[in-house]
Amino acid sequence: MTETQSLPLIEFRDVVKNYKSEAGIFPALKGINLQVERSEFLGIIGKSGAGKSTLLNMFTGVDELTSGEVIVHANGESISLHTLSENDLALWRGRTMGVIYQSFQLLPMLTLVQNVMMPMDMSGLYHPRKSREKALELLDMVELIEHAHKLPAYISGGQQQRVAIARALANDPPVIVADEPTGSLDSVTADHIFQLFERLVQSGRTIVMVTHDKGLVPRFSRHIEIVDGELLPPSNSPLMGENHSFPLRGKVGKGAK
Ligand SMILES: Nc1ncnc2c1ncn2[C@@H]1O[C@H](COP(=O)(O)OP(=O)(O)OP(=O)(O)O)[C@@H](O)[C@H]1O
Numbered sequence: 213m214t215e216t217q218s219l220p221l222i223e224f225r226d227v228v229k230n231y232k233s234e235a236g237i238f239p240a241l242k243g244i245n246l247q248v249e250r251s252e253f254l255g256i257i258g259k260s261g262a263g264k265s266t267l268l269n270m271f272t273g274v275d276e277l278t279s280g281e282v283i284v285h286a287n288g289e290s291i292s293l294h295t296l297s298e299n300d301l302a303l304w305r306g307r308t309m310g311v312i313y314q315s316f317q318l319l320p321m322l323t324l325v326q327n328v329m330m331p332m333d334m335s336g337l338y339h340p341r342k343s344r345e346k347a348l349e350l351l352d353m354v355e356l357i358e359h360a361h362k363l364p365a366y367i368s369g370g371q372q373q374r375v376a377i378a379r380a381l382a383n384d385p386p387v388i389v390a391d392e393p394t395g396s397l398d399s400v401t402a403d404h405i406f407q408l409f410e411r412l413v414q415s416g417r418t419i420v421m422v423t424h425d426k427g428l429v430p431r432f433s434r435h436i437e438i439v440d441g442e443l444l445p446p447s448n449s450p451l452m453g454e455n456h457s458f459p460l461r462g463k464v465g466k467g468a469k
């Protein structure tokens with residue numbers, strides 16, 4: 213066992229994010245303190261504009277923070293994300309995190325299968341034939357195999373969202389960070405994706421997922437609520453902050469390892 217194993221996986225220390233624009237400074241995150249444990253399915257809920265995507269961008273390091281620190285304790289080392297160079301951070305993210313962006317971020321000039329192959333090819337861990345095979349398997353899993361050779365512009369928003377999910381899972385990342393990953397899906401398809409996430413958590417992955425759908429709260433192993441850039445203390449949450457006492461669907465929960 214490595215020495216980081218007993219520490220939380222991810223730790224936010226007083227994270228502040230101010231956006232600067234012509235209109236002035238906008239405080240989007242006002243000193244966030246937060247810990248994410250291993251094998252947790254953490255839901256982040258909040259209204260539109262509350263700061264959910266901003267918070268998620270701090271997990272991935274894709275955006276700079278104004279002050280504070282995001283520390284990841286994994287593989288025997290503790291890394292303060294925002295001190296890494298852009299290259300090191302991209303490399304680290306590629307190995308560690310599957311990211312599903314709210315706006316999908318598919319590459320428009322690549323077919324769906326090429327989009328899903330991208331993270332595998334970038335990591336250099338897969339032979340191109342293998343990455344193609346795996347990309348097709350993932351597209352099959354999200355029920356898009358028949359569209360594999362289309363460009364993103366020729367499929368629907370919900371289908372693009374599923375491609376983004378397949379791409380995030382390509383490298384079997386230990387951590388998955390997802391911004392409204394089911395927001396463009398019908399309820400049946402959304403439920404399939406949610407069940408897939410539940411299975412990933414059961415097999416030891418850690419998932420942080422943003423949603424404004426409070427109906428999903430009982431299915432997370434824990435949830436936090438963000439209001440105007442601040443986390444609500446658990447007891448103030450109308451949905452009971454620490455909800456470990458909720459009956460959990462499946463076997464997902466703190467005890468699931
Ligand atoms: N680049 C930016 N420049 C200035 N303000 C920004 C920028 N990005 C976000 N904001 C502001 O920061 C606040 C939080 O935005 P954020 O995108 O994190 O909200 P959100 O909770 O993800 O909302 P939604 O549910 O609509 O996706 C909003 O008031 C938004 O207008």
Ligand SMILES: [Mg+2]
Pocket residue numbers: 264265266314391
């Ligand atoms: Mg958002």
